[in-house]
Amino acid sequence: MNKLVKGSVAAATGIVLLMGGAGSLALWNDSADLTGGTVNSGTLTIASNADGEWDDALDFIVPGDTVTYTETFEVVAIGDNLDAELSSNIDTIVNGIDGSIATTEFDVVDALNAPVLPVSGVYSFGEGTYTVTVEIVVEFPVTVGNLPGEGLKGQGQAADFSAVVISLKQV
Secondary structure, three states: HHHHEEEHHHHHHHHHHHHHHHOOOOOOOOOOOOOOOOOOOOOEEEEEEOOOEOOOOOOOOOOOOOEEEEEEEEEEOOOOOOOEEEOHHHOOOOOOOOOOOOOHHHEEEEEOOEEEEEEEOEEEEOOOOOEEEEEEEEEEEOOOOOOOOOOOOOOOOOOOOOOEEEEEOOO
16 A cells, blocks of 8 residues: 555544544533423213112003103213213113113203203213213003014013113213
């Protein structure tokens, strides 16, 4: 290798070493603490008031009857932007009375007894306490048993709604 090439390589290596060392020079820097504070989560709860009862003293329903079970629940909402759906598992309950129809209905009021109406099935809960009245409506249509071969349809049967669950789900 000639002296010119060797000298150029040595000079380039020296420059690279000097530039690498430049990163280790002390430059001013500083830091500060963030004073963001604390974020707390809210709550959305539902509890039964255990005050349920059937509206009619019927011992046995027959075609043409409708009976309603009513129970109240308390919803406590703590937080912002609490939109939720109310639902029940009534569709999963085996309705043992052939031909009868069981549905769940909800009525929600705030602490001032003002109605809270759902929009597309979604309730908006501001911070506070709400009363939810839940009705299980069992309708036994008068048309049950009218078709040929169905004269005894629904007789001597029972529907057990003790496993109905009311759910409140934030959406």
